[in-house]
Amino acid sequence: MLHVITTDIFDRERLDDLCHLTTVTRRIAREPDGLRFLQQLLPVRRAMLYFTQPSTRTFLSMNNACHILGVRTSEIRNPDVSSEFKGETFEDSIRTFAAYVDMIIMRTPQPGYAARAADLMDDMDRRVPVINAGSGKDQHPTQALLDIYTLERSFRDSGGIEGKTIAMMGDLKRGRTVRSLCRLLRHYKDIHIVFIAAPGFEMEPDILAYLDDHEISYEQSDRLDDYLTSLDAIYVTRMQTEHDTSGESARVDLSGYSIGQSQIDRMKPDAVILHPLPRGAEIHPEIDDDPRAAYWRQERNGLWIRVALIASVLEASEQILSAQAKFL
Amino acid sequence: MLHVITTDIFDRERLDDLCHLTTVTRRIAREPDGLRFLQQLLPVRRAMLYFTQPSTRTFLSMNNACHILGVRTSEIRNPDVSSEFKGETFEDSIRTFAAYVDMIIMRTPQPGYAARAADLMDDMDRRVPVINAGSGKDQHPTQALLDIYTLERSFRDSGGIEGKTIAMMGDLKRGRTVRSLCRLLRHYKDIHIVFIAAPGFEMEPDILAYLDDHEISYEQSDRLDDYLTSLDAIYVTRMQTEHDTSGESARVDLSGYSIGQSQIDRMKPDAVILHPLPRGAEIHPEIDDDPRAAYWRQERNGLWIRVALIASVLEASEQILSAQAKFL
Amino acid sequence: MLHVITTDIFDRERLDDLCHLTTVTRRIAREPDGLRFLQQLLPVRRAMLYFTQPSTRTFLSMNNACHILGVRTSEIRNPDVSSEFKGETFEDSIRTFAAYVDMIIMRTPQPGYAARAADLMDDMDRRVPVINAGSGKDQHPTQALLDIYTLERSFRDSGGIEGKTIAMMGDLKRGRTVRSLCRLLRHYKDIHIVFIAAPGFEMEPDILAYLDDHEISYEQSDRLDDYLTSLDAIYVTRMQTEHDTSGESARVDLSGYSIGQSQIDRMKPDAVILHPLPRGAEIHPEIDDDPRAAYWRQERNGLWIRVALIASVLEASEQILSAQAKFL
Numbered sequence: 001m002l003h004v005i006t007t008d009i010f011d012r013e014r015l016d017d018l019c020h021l022t023t024v025t026r027r028i029a030r031e032p033d034g035l036r037f038l039q040q041l042l043p044v045r046r047a048m049l050y051f052t053q054p055s056t057r058t059f060l061s062m063n064n065a066c067h068i069l070g071v072r073t074s075e076i077r078n079p080d081v082s083s084e085f086k087g088e089t090f091e092d093s094i095r096t097f098a099a100y101v102d103m104i105i106m107r108t109p110q111p112g113y114a115a116r117a118a119d120l121m122d123d124m125d126r127r128v129p130v131i132n133a134g135s136g137k138d139q140h141p142t143q144a145l146l147d148i149y150t151l152e153r154s155f156r157d158s159g160g161i162e163g164k165t166i167a168m169m170g171d172l173k174r175g176r177t178v179r180s181l182c183r184l185l186r187h188y189k190d191i192h193i194v195f196i197a198a199p200g201f202e203m204e205p206d207i208l209a210y211l212d213d214h215e216i217s218y219e220q221s222d223r224l225d226d227y228l229t230s231l232d233a234i235y236v237t238r239m240q241t242e243h244d245t246s247g248e249s250a251r252v253d254l255s256g257y258s259i260g261q262s263q264i265d266r267m268k269p270d271a272v273i274l275h276p277l278p279r280g281a282e283i284h285p286e287i288d289d290d291p292r293a294a295y296w297r298q299e300r301n302g303l304w305i306r307v308a309l310i311a312s313v314l315e316a317s318e319q320i321l322s323a324q325a326k327f328l
Numbered sequence: 329m330l331h332v333i334t335t336d337i338f339d340r341e342r343l344d345d346l347c348h349l350t351t352v353t354r355r356i357a358r359e360p361d362g363l364r365f366l367q368q369l370l371p372v373r374r375a376m377l378y379f380t381q382p383s384t385r386t387f388l389s390m391n392n393a394c395h396i397l398g399v400r401t402s403e404i405r406n407p408d409v410s411s412e413f414k415g416e417t418f419e420d421s422i423r424t425f426a427a428y429v430d431m432i433i434m435r436t437p438q439p440g441y442a443a444r445a446a447d448l449m450d451d452m453d454r455r456v457p458v459i460n461a462g463s464g465k466d467q468h469p470t471q472a473l474l475d476i477y478t479l480e481r482s483f484r485d486s487g488g489i490e491g492k493t494i495a496m497m498g499d500l501k502r503g504r505t506v507r508s509l510c511r512l513l514r515h516y517k518d519i520h521i522v523f524i525a526a527p528g529f530e531m532e533p534d535i536l537a538y539l540d541d542h543e544i545s546y547e548q549s550d551r552l553d554d555y556l557t558s559l560d561a562i563y564v565t566r567m568q569t570e571h572d573t574s575g576e577s578a579r580v581d582l583s584g585y586s587i588g589q590s591q592i593d594r595m596k597p598d599a600v601i602l603h604p605l606p607r608g609a610e611i612h613p614e615i616d617d618d619p620r621a622a623y624w625r626q627e628r629n630g631l632w633i634r635v636a637l638i639a640s641v642l643e644a645s646e647q648i649l650s651a652q653a654k655f656l
Numbered sequence: 657m658l659h660v661i662t663t664d665i666f667d668r669e670r671l672d673d674l675c676h677l678t679t680v681t682r683r684i685a686r687e688p689d690g691l692r693f694l695q696q697l698l699p700v701r702r703a704m705l706y707f708t709q710p711s712t713r714t715f716l717s718m719n720n721a722c723h724i725l726g727v728r729t730s731e732i733r734n735p736d737v738s739s740e741f742k743g744e745t746f747e748d749s750i751r752t753f754a755a756y757v758d759m760i761i762m763r764t765p766q767p768g769y770a771a772r773a774a775d776l777m778d779d780m781d782r783r784v785p786v787i788n789a790g791s792g793k794d795q796h797p798t799q800a801l802l803d804i805y806t807l808e809r810s811f812r813d814s815g816g817i818e819g820k821t822i823a824m825m826g827d828l829k830r831g832r833t834v835r836s837l838c839r840l841l842r843h844y845k846d847i848h849i850v851f852i853a854a855p856g857f858e859m860e861p862d863i864l865a866y867l868d869d870h871e872i873s874y875e876q877s878d879r880l881d882d883y884l885t886s887l888d889a890i891y892v893t894r895m896q897t898e899h900d901t902s903g904e905s906a907r908v909d910l911s912g913y914s915i916g917q918s919q920i921d922r923m924k925p926d927a928v929i930l931h932p933l934p935r936g937a938e939i940h941p942e943i944d945d946d947p948r949a950a951y952w953r954q955e956r957n958g959l960w961i962r963v964a965l966i967a968s969v970l971e972a973s974e975q976i977l978s979a980q981a982k983f984l
Binding site: 056 | 371372374376400402404415416419420421423424425427428429454
Binding site: 363364366367384385387388389391392395396569605606607608613624627628631 | 699700702704728730732743744747748749751752753755756757782
């Protein structure tokens, strides 16, 4: 694996490997000398965090994932960075980063830029890996990976992800995390997906066609109440108000698409609630302490799966796996 | 000690302990291998510097204090950070930071936010310490601690802080550093405080009542000249013009509330002049080289007391104290 | 060497020493344990990158040069930083930085500021070195040094820089890199310089007088075609449009002052093309893969000469030179 641009490079085996590496890594990190071991893995590596689309959460998890492995970081977090480059092309900018660092982690408002950066690298002598931390509206692979990892961990004592009924609720039309999650779920058998959205915010036809093509069972509804008792997991997302053209988000009555105490009371005792965060009113803080509320664990999983991913990309995964006997 | 939110947690014993730890730390840092020892103390710890109120000086001292101990840092220094969080609550943002780092150092324009962050942590499984680097107009505990440390060091050959006459001059009404210093001085016996301010800029009644309650002797004046020969220390502050409502700072004749060569010439040979910096016209650069001008030493003390404080919060102080025999 | 403010401190011996140190450093960095050795050189040193004039490229190369040597960095990259300092003088700001770090790397839009900072340091007890990373329109010494290093490496198998014919083309009137390069070329014998510029963009008289004074041969032309076959090197620069007063750059027909496939085809097989980057239309990407296109190597040379320079300033160069036997 050189670059991580889309989730397409992950088949089931790679997903399982990455989840395993993540779990091993965090177990090592819990041992007294484990964090020191991890930090000695890549102390001479340097990463560039090129975030022309601001995202404090993704930035922080990537930056700290680097720091856990000893990787030094340089950052650009300025949406106006183009002006700094005095008209330089995107390709020349990326090539410049590659001259100074060993890895580029990038997030842009434009779609396809991470892929362009990766393609450029593949033509060069000094190739450095590119990790996509969000590129336009469609791709955000590390989010999808941490979602899979969270489901996998949540169901580790109940047979794994296969065979589960998983709802996705909220702004399905415009949220990219649910789209990526649908694609990755094709690697797990006998999944049933329930899309729950207010009228006008339903999942787009391209994803439904994708599910049909891969023979993944799904149904659509605008009524959460009908499903609460039967779900194994629900993935809740916020309204993407920043993409509103005429305030359409504000016209939705969110009460039918939210989870609070009265909803969670009806859910299975081992169901899990995920959310990519940040959240709006769709998840009430009153359920935060319920063990089924998995979103804060999910956020922390995001840190560790990024540690594992960076370790893979910079070829330190074997060292981690070999070391586990010493620590565990 | 988990959090450092106000100076209230510091009684005399804790102040003495912290000052001692600071002095030991900087002595170790002077030895050839001392800085390497310090940097090996906390190499796997990660801190978040969350500065929604910009302050280059406090930021730099905190960041470098972390670096001296090997702590890796991530930073937010953007006053508009709320927009990045897409409407997320303050509590959710803090909980997110806590998912990624081991310590939160924060500075906000709003009062009380550091306390809210600390309260939130105390309800969580994964508690990370919070250090207040300035929270609204009232609290800036690390500044007060470095002021005490500077006084303590200045008087270490003349019996310590107790029994000294200490003036505070400038914008006493709106400066938070003098307020915090007054509170901490209650831990030292037989202090006499002289408040020197232009009319309209006098110390607020709540602090005067506080001094009365704790039987601390003080007087108020608008004439610096009357006191110059009798002071052991003077703590000078700038006009807080950013809090002006109608340009009131500009109407003050600062010449009567400034220190230059003619003022310092009348002061005791072992008196000391402090200032939290940045300074305006109230301290003339012509006295910078006078040994009584303590403000540049005070700034550097600020670096080292923050090193000691972070070491305490992250539980490395015992290691520092045990190591001193090896280095000194 | 304490500070690096202008290229005036570099005579031929120092240039040769720095180039040699750079080459040794990058050779060490290629060995398995070499990067670890370099990173252990200065782990307890801290640098301040004070960039009130944004420059992502120079910032990144300086930051990563620090990281290669283990130096920790703090940064200010805000052009409005003065407001953060609440009216503080430049001198007080610099003195504050010096309280917290061991080296100041600075870039300002105003000329002379790096020199002022260095002068201030020389009056202080706690002197920290200052490296000029661009100060106004005139001085950018590390760029000039990396240009010399690139020429030196390019000609290492053909007798070095001496005796070569070197063209400089583009916005000679307003580009500072060509001015600095002219000054440094005085240390090499029998150089012949060809200035190629559109009318109105010719090299300024002060540099021509400087070359006359030092008996350096040069000629001026507005026709690139006449020289292509005879040049050993051409240093191309972009139009400095940000300094336009009435859109004068846009009125130049750049086709006569650009290098593409048809130009490079006429050049000597061992000629080299340099450019300080970022580039505009004056160098066509179609020649990027030609071995004579040296500008991407030049950029990477910029990283390594900064590593060598920082190692010199922080007194680690002897350790590097002594270690080469172990690694090479």
